Amino acid sequence: MLKDLYRTFLEFLRTFGALQLFFLRLIAYSPAVLVRRFGLVVVQVFNAGALSLVIIMTCGFFVGGVLGLQGYSNLAKFNAEDSVGAFAALSLLKELGPVITALLFAGRAGTALASEIGLMRATEQLSAMEMMAVDPLRRVLVPRFLGAVISMPMLTAIFCVLGLLGAHLVAVDMLGVDSGAFWQQMRSSVESSDVWEGIIKSVVFGIAASLFAVWEGYNAIPTAEGVGRATTRTVVITAVSVLVLDFMITAVAI
Amino acid sequence: MQQTRSIEMGTGLFVLLGMGALFFLTTQITGSNDFSGAKTYKVTAEFDNIGSLKIRAPVSISGVTIGRVKSVSFDKEKLKAIVILEIDSQYDQIPDDSDAAILTSGLLGSQYIGLQAGGSLDSLVDGSEIYYVQDAIVIENLISKYLFSQGSKDKED
Incomplete structure (x- = not known):
């Protein structure tokens, strides 16, 4: 029993180390791929980013609307409903924007990446590439990784802007908060460091989400079941690690 | 060819939207650096x-x-x-x-x-x-x- 535990621990350590090495290799190949195979990266920005736009925009809008409603009903108890703009902007920029975007991104783009790469593995396309002396890491994985990493900050920014729009619509147009007070309170309480905190978070989450997606797909067991399991694991690992990373970055930032 | 064109256009639109959103967030919402450039x-x-x-x-x-x-x-x-x-x-x-x-x-x-x-x-x-x-x-x-x-x-x- 103890021996089993010991073996599991060793296996975990091995996977963890392999993940780090895999990450380093992705980073090492990134500049060359970005310069020489820019077209491949563009296609992946389209797949990961542009195709996620609709879900990100819809969710951002409704999350902002909820912030407007909740913020209004709670702040109105203190006659501070003018601050709903500051409340919505700070929550969106610092926490909800990066985190929810990363979770949606894992569900929309991460699973697509993992299952695509896993299926390539299962149908032996990756082995075929290796036989033709094409490095699948450079041809398949790095462009997908880069495309996802580039997309995340932009998706987060779009999410935040749509969220503010939703909050404005609910608070100002539906509930009657003064539009000038809404913006003025927001501007006086949001500093550029808050915006940067959100951007840094979104970059880190983007790297984490795409790394796990690519890693799980690449190491999928080459069966139908294995690909399915890889897809599931991508979402679970990304969600957990994004929330843990969020706590760590927030703790450092404050 | 048609497909590459539409992918490129979609990507361009997406990046433009993203940049616009980032610009909006950094300039319109923050109100703290009013005097950073002025004398x-x-x-x-x-x-x-x-x-x-x-x-x-x-x-x-x-x-x-x-x-x-x-x-x-x-x-x-x-x-x-x-x-x-x-x-x-x-x-x-x-x-x-x-x-x-x-x-x-x-x-x-x-x-x-x-x-x-x-x-x-x-x-x-x-x-x-x-x-x-x-x-x-x-x-x-x-x-x-x-x-x-x-x-x-x-x-x-």
């Missing part, structure tokens, strides 16, 4: 107590923000707080006998410096000092004053 001049003021005045707190005259608090330090010799104000150069005709008070915006708001124009014909220039100051109001002092005045009133009765 400013520095004025000092000495306070006995600055309350919770923070660096970058607004400096306003008649309610209009004309500058920011540049730095707050403590002078060991004079045993006073030295506040350096950074005022936008376009407001260069503020009388040099104006007084500075540390005020609070709203009931629980943050503290700022309010200037009240004086009557002198000379203006504040870079490096000049504001002599007439009013300290921050510390709520504990107010309460203790009130309590002591109540106590002495009771004795009189």
